[in-house]
Amino acid sequence: MLEIKHTLCPSCSVGCGINVVSHEGDVVGTYPYKRHPVNEGKNCLNGRNSVEIYENKLESAIVSNSDVDIDKAIDEICSNLKSKDNITLFCSGNNSVEDIEAIKNFAEKNNYNIALYADNIVGIDGEVASYDDVEKASKLIVIGDVLYTNPLIGRRIIHAKDNGADVYSFTPEGSVTANVSDEICDSIDDVLNSFGDNLDESSVIVFNTVNSSEDLDKIKEISDKRNSKILPVFSKCNSKGACDIVNAQSKEEFVELLNATDVLLVFNDDLIPEIDFDFASISTIVSFVPCENSTSNASQIVVPIKSWLENEGSFVNAMGETQTFDAVIESDALGVDEVIEKIQDKL
Numbered sequence: 001m002l003e004i005k006h007t008l009c010p011s012c013s014v015g016c017g018i019n020v021v022s023h024e025g026d027v028v029g030t031y032p033y034k035r036h037p038v039n040e041g042k043n044c045l046n047g048r049n050s051v052e053i054y055e056n057k058l059e060s061a062i063v064s065n066s067d068v069d070i071d072k073a074i075d076e077i078c079s080n081l082k083s084k085d086n087i088t089l090f091c092s093g094n095n096s097v098e099d100i101e102a103i104k105n106f107a108e109k110n111n112y113n114i115a116l117y118a119d120n121i122v123g124i125d126g127e128v129a130s131y132d133d134v135e136k137a138s139k140l141i142v143i144g145d146v147l148y149t150n151p152l153i154g155r156r157i158i159h160a161k162d163n164g165a166d167v168y169s170f171t172p173e174g175s176v177t178a179n180v181s182d183e184i185c186d187s188i189d190d191v192l193n194s195f196g197d198n199l200d201e202s203s204v205i206v207f208n209t210v211n212s213s214e215d216l217d218k219i220k221e222i223s224d225k226r227n228s229k230i231l232p233v234f235s236k237c238n239s240k241g242a243c244d245i246v247n248a249q250s251k252e253e254f255v256e257l258l259n260a261t262d263v264l265l266v267f268n269d270d271l272i273p274e275i276d277f278d279f280a281s282i283s284t285i286v287s288f289v290p291c292e293n294s295t296s297n298a299s300q301i302v303v304p305i306k307s308w309l310e311n312e313g314s315f316v317n318a319m320g321e322t323q324t325f326d327a328v329i330e331s332d333a334l335g336v337d338e339v340i341e342k343i344q345d346k347l
């Protein structure tokens with residue numbers, strides 16, 4: 001019999017509800033969550049495909065390319081943690097609020113570094129715009145192809161435009177966002193310098209990409225000067241929640257920390273495609289992931305953990321609203337908190 005359970009889409013920080021369809025314990029697809037207030041029954045293609053990345057689940061822990069039981073992997077991790085000096089724990093917006101808190105406590109208890117990378121966006125600690133603010137904005141500056149990458153925010157931008165808002169963007173010519181923009185600029189500087197002074201208190205700067213801390217500072221400076229709001233839209237579902245608990249680092253700061261790291265513990269992420277760094281220079285990488293990825297393939301130790309489908313907890317969406325979710329399938333895999341407890345017990 002088919003079973004449908006409500007949860008949250010894990011594929012970006014908008015926080016859309018999604019229904020997961022399962023058959024005798026196996027996930028077979030997704031279905032729009034009609035009454036969810038964020039997306040009102042719509043899910044984009046990324047959201048609809050969000051279950052597919054969990055098809056190749058890791059079945060066993062791995063040490064030096066051989067399958068081992070979890071206890072053996074935990075012993076190996078502890079041996080590395082005890083014998084090396086510079087330990088860095090990496091968390092990201094793929095981790096729930098509860099996971100991030102567990103990772104932070106683990107770091108503090110043992111004097112480890114903790115790192116968080118969230119799309120090169122740092123220092124967003126104040127209030128941000130709500131999705132209603134976007135929909136009701138008089139003017140919008142959009143940085144990045146938000147309509148393509150985060151379509152359920154894009155929908156709000158289209159509603160604003162239908163209501164008469166002016167849309168100025170820095171996005172590639174021919175992109176989905178370009179198609180709804182009144183003006184398209186060549187750079188962040190160009191769009192902020194040309195149209196920043198048009199913003200007012202009912203305007204919003206929406207962005208899903210920044211190249212540098214300087215670009216982010218310019219966005220914040222213009223929004224402060226014009227009394228308008230900003231809405232950073234992250235690529236990972238709980239990056240806003242993670243940034244509220246751990247200070248996010250810029251790419252340069254993160255690479256500097258990696259350069260000084262002997263043992264890197266990566267919690268539920270795939271860093272290698274995202275960060276340009278010689279990961280082979282780190283003596284031990286440990287990945288805690290539900291499914292194989294590029295970083296787990298380069299790791300000396302891999303521990304399978306629960307996927308989002310098997311987990312429960314809370315995410316904070318891009319506008320800062322905490323949303324809870326339940327597991328949609330049962331699993332014997334360990335959660336992040338359980339794996340940390342096992343390691344801590346043996347240290």
Ligand code: SF4
Nearest residue numbers: 009011012016044047
């Ligand atoms: S906009 Fe983001 S959260 Fe919403 S369905 Fe698409 S990927 Fe998922």
